[in-house]
Amino acid sequence: MGNKAYKFRIYPNQEQQAFLAKCFGCSRFVYNHFIRVTTDIYAESKKHFRYKEWANLLVKLKREFDWLSEVNSQSLQQTLKDLESAFTRFFKKLGKFPRFKRKSNRQSFRVPQHFSITEDNKLKLPKMDAIYMVIHREIEGTIKSVTISKTPSGKYFASILTEQALPKAPLNGEKIGLDLGLKDFCITSKPEKFPNPRYFKKSLRRLKIRQRRLSRKAKESNNRNKARLTVARIHEKVANQRLDYQHKISLKLVCENQAISCEDLNIKGMVKNRKLSKQISDVAWGQFLNLLEYKGELYGCEIHRVDRFFPSSKRCSRCGYIKEDLTLKDREWDCPECHVHHDRDINACHNLLAFSELKILSEGQESTPKNAVEMQRINS
Ligand SMILES: [Zn+2]
Incomplete structure (x- = not known):
């Protein structure tokens, strides 16, 4: 139930x-x-x-x-x-x-x-x-x-x-890693990319005009109340568009998979980055993760949150090499160890998936020495 x-x-x-x-x-x-x-x-x-x-x-x-x-x-x-x-x-x-x-x-x-x-x-x-x-x-x-x-x-x-009573999960054994981003809203290890629609940015010009009008209205006046309603309606529309988009993606993901591993984001810490704060509030990752968990429980898909200090982007998902000099700008890179060409985000998804599987393994049974070594290698 x-x-x-x-x-x-x-x-x-x-x-x-x-x-x-x-x-x-x-x-x-x-x-x-x-x-x-x-x-x-x-x-x-x-x-x-x-x-x-x-x-x-x-x-x-x-x-x-x-x-x-x-x-x-x-x-x-x-x-x-x-x-x-x-x-x-x-x-x-x-x-x-x-x-x-x-x-x-x-x-x-x-x-x-x-x-x-x-x-x-x-x-x-x-x-x-x-x-x-x-x-x-x-x-x-x-x-x-x-x-x-x-x-x-x-x-x-x-x-x-x-x-x-809740519907049972599709027993297809599908598992994916999920990475959240700004350029693409989310990326899966399948690989599959969902674009970031940037609803707030699209309404920003309209909102600025309306907010300016609101600020010029006399306090406690009828016209001020009308202007306040217009601004509230724009905010509401943006929030509704965003929620609708996130409902659709989260439903698709939990219906197609039995387990999803994603990063446990430190959203509060990230919003402090003033350059990105508006964009980060606009994507509303926190709301998306909540939806994913709520729907995951409804449809029987497990959601695993991976420790955010795990270097998901810098690690080669094939050989484990850590590329320390990878910057945010590098969208694609080649591994110097095993020469695989990586898409930054898809590589991160593969790592998230591998990491959470190891973690489940070590939590589920006695942690074997081999697992412990692998965990240490990934964590370092
Ligand atoms: Zn490699």
Whole structure:
């Protein structure tokens, strides 16, 4: 069994929009309030406050601010559970310190129970009338929870989380190495290359004009809000184009293969390189790797992340020679040891694949002396 989410657009009427705004606001208020409480308590007494303590404090908070009782109480509790997992990720060094939610960003709240889809395909949430929803594909599996969100451009969505039996992987034994790049978005050891569409760069001129117009509008004016929406829509379109492209490639890769080895990228470190930072944000490798892992689990394809300090580009995938003087500009090179002609990226893919196979071998069984020597040779 695994989780799969379906995202549908919803069209709340004005009255419903006003109520949803309250729900977003309360959820944001509670989230931000408890980040503050937790940091304060930790600074004072070095105690880690968690969901249990928060839930008790929430009851008191609701007495103080009675408007918190107007929205679904389970959604507020769910907000605290989400905050708890954000803190857990932070303490496990898997994520950043939870950030304050802002009104100008994407808004959301989750409904864990007591919601339903009516016979005429509307979404019924606690404390409000059913909302018109466009169900563009059939929902399979058991429905677990629903998350309502609003984009900065003003669109509303319902993301329905389900649990379902997952399809089995194609038993073809195909394994590939996958390298991510800027010139080509990704390259496989097959070899296969997927171009980098550079969506952000293509919209940059339009975006600059609109942003300039926005900056000239008077604060708090109607025209400023209109200009803000236009800018938000351009950003949204770029993000949608990118996501769509990545969905297609990741689905193709996990359906055709049983194992994919790719580099574990240090994206934060790379974005610090100011010359490349815009291009690197535009390719959104992090999002792609998440999609790959999510789909890998859905379709039964293993994703192996290879240590990023492994010299995948400089090593000859045939004889193991390390070419120390290889620069970023060298797209192709010849190995001085075995005289094979290499395409830089495809060679890197072959190395990633070989490395992760060795690693699996040494983790799966007793590490044999031969493996250990080979691992050392590759690592050095
Ligand atoms: Zn060689």
